[in-house]
Amino acid sequence: MRHQYHPLGFEGSRIAQGFWRLQEWEMTSSETLGFIEACLDLGVTTFDHADIYGDYQCEALFGEALKLKPALRDKMEIVTKCGILLPSDNRPDIQVHRYDYRSEHILASVDRSLENLQCDYIDTLLLHRPSPLMDADDVAQALDLLFTLGKVKHFGVSNFTTRQFDLLQSRLDAPLIINQVELSPLALQHFEDGTLDHVQQHAVTPMAWSPFAGGEMFSGTNEKAQRVQDVLQVLAQEKNCEIDQIVVAWLLHHPAGICPVMGSGKIARLATAVDAMSTPLSDDDWFRVWIASQGQPVP
Amino acid sequence: MRHQYHPLGFEGSRIAQGFWRLQEWEMTSSETLGFIEACLDLGVTTFDHADIYGDYQCEALFGEALKLKPALRDKMEIVTKCGILLPSDNRPDIQVHRYDYRSEHILASVDRSLENLQCDYIDTLLLHRPSPLMDADDVAQALDLLFTLGKVKHFGVSNFTTRQFDLLQSRLDAPLIINQVELSPLALQHFEDGTLDHVQQHAVTPMAWSPFAGGEMFSGTNEKAQRVQDVLQVLAQEKNCEIDQIVVAWLLHHPAGICPVMGSGKIARLATAVDAMSTPLSDDDWFRVWIASQGQPVP
């Protein structure tokens, strides 16, 4: 389950748990703590956050739970993100839903995240989405400072194209170690647009958000979703397991070393995902899913 | 207003004046001279030409004006282009509207431009459009010779993709310092296809042609144009200025250091553009225009 995200560092768990719906789970701090401990027991130690999740409140909910047992901090890796501005009652200063990667904003955002998470440091900070106004030099200045101050140990991006990645990397001393993008049997775009080639070339880890395509994997009614569901069901029967296990195994089978981010608040669902680590697919199995999603044979 | 186009040289003005419609302005040489001097008085010293403008006649019209006061040459930077062949009564040897980047053609085109412009040198020569038949080695030979002979001081391209740029650059000793492409609130393509990422990575200056989208910015009637016009009008009212000032300020606000090429023969319009230098937009303002053009919120 331990996974080296980059040759120069950041060891986390191959499967990460995301907390973007933590608020919806309506847990008490003590229940959240229990959930966190259950994750750790499963070997899932990498926790994915963003400043904006839950209308800017999820980080704090997590932090309140962590405060109940601060010693857990060293047993987990916290990934969080910055850069999206979302108008919200919780952030009345924000007028326009847009991006902000000015160094001042990045620094302030990390300080807020640290305060909310009740932590001294973030393991990996991701730039949440590429911005047409990103000034790579300005970003680099902020990231260098965050590293020097010990507030952030590693950096990455999310939803970046290869060109955007290259631009930012060209200004940084530290390597960008993650590109978190949408990857699932129903979202093949980044398998084909060069994103997964690029991360492999540069030994960057792709994290997969929405590995179940927001639920479409189970309940989608369009033709593509139904084709994929049919194949997943056959494979789940063959291997006597759950469909989500097959989906996670499918992501794990790819040579890029994809790290899926799970999103359910039910620990049983996470346990199923973890079981995928020991549910190897064959290349035949993998391509059956690929072909079902494409809707046509490979060329 | 002075602007360093590339770390290794070429200082020009941040806003450039283009002369592709000079012929249409129906000015006498003396009027053209007056226009040129008025540009210089505004601090606009970078003048954008191409061999083909005005059916191959604009360079000569400019040259005739410059001949009236040759001392002005050192107070301006001349950018011109080569590589498009346009059937024309003025060029009866051309049969097919196509491109030509054979070294002989580039050398002959520059000689003609120098003769027409009545100059000893061109500050920056741009390859006007990428050609499927461009032989990068052959082009490099011509450019090296032009540099050695002192006929051209710097080189750039126009409308090149990142791959075409990389190919040509791989054969040149001198850096390509400009990629002149269409950029405006109504033409976001190159903000998103990697072009602006690439120029920033390599410290290349993007010049913006058609910053007002050929007038669509003011009079376009489709939904996208109207959405953008609405936002521009609000911003112009807020800042008590002209819409074109907002558009230019919008281009200037981008971190890539975009240099817009103005095209009007009315000096007042150019003065308005220059005023944009002191009309800072906020990031909120900038994204309002971006979102209006996209027709949907940022992801």
Add this chain to the structure above:
Amino acid sequence: MRHQYHPLGFEGSRIAQGFWRLQEWEMTSSETLGFIEACLDLGVTTFDHADIYGDYQCEALFGEALKLKPALRDKMEIVTKCGILLPSDNRPDIQVHRYDYRSEHILASVDRSLENLQCDYIDTLLLHRPSPLMDADDVAQALDLLFTLGKVKHFGVSNFTTRQFDLLQSRLDAPLIINQVELSPLALQHFEDGTLDHVQQHAVTPMAWSPFAGGEMFSGTNEKAQRVQDVLQVLAQEKNCEIDQIVVAWLLHHPAGICPVMGSGKIARLATAVDAMSTPLSDDDWFRVWIASQGQPVP
């Protein structure tokens, strides 16, 4: 007719003969031998194969002919491919039409090709199509071993995007010397998507498969095909030659050094293609075809 495919080696013929339809030609081994000798007499020494051609049988048919006169081996260059799995009565172990670039498969595939071709070595091995499951490190291991064992002298790819090429190259010591892609007046995609820029930048040779677009060049009835046919006919009349000669000359005229792969079993057709070597087109001619295919003037 001799052509240097890469600065670091592989000399072949500018025009290659493909054998993907060898089985359909229904030749005896002795007739195949005659065909091979006729190719060599024309100076066409580079022969293009793939493990899967003719339902996995073409390599063996070629090998049986070669066995009749083994001394011919040193007078030709054999290019073959691996990586596609095609369900077939001849390969009952294959369940799913997919790709396989695991090192074991590559090694086994080359051994089978050598056995079928009745050869000791392959001049250039191409990876037939990019696979989403390609593990570049694993591929590199296989290719390095094949080189060390003397089984394959050079390596290339087919149908790879620039990013896929860069990824694989980043793991190899030896240069990839070929990217074989579809290129024809009716298939301009790779002239425009960066593929031909990329091969030129890295001195890789583009081989053109389906140079006649599977016959569409002669008999296609859609508007685009008819526009192209009209121009080709005019040029063929002007130059007093066959249409296919114009098409081959059109490919040869491109600065990337395109090497077309011919596919007919009629030696006269190949002779026509060879004649294209001495049928120079002008740039005007070339663009007439380009513009006809695009259906609009160049920008």
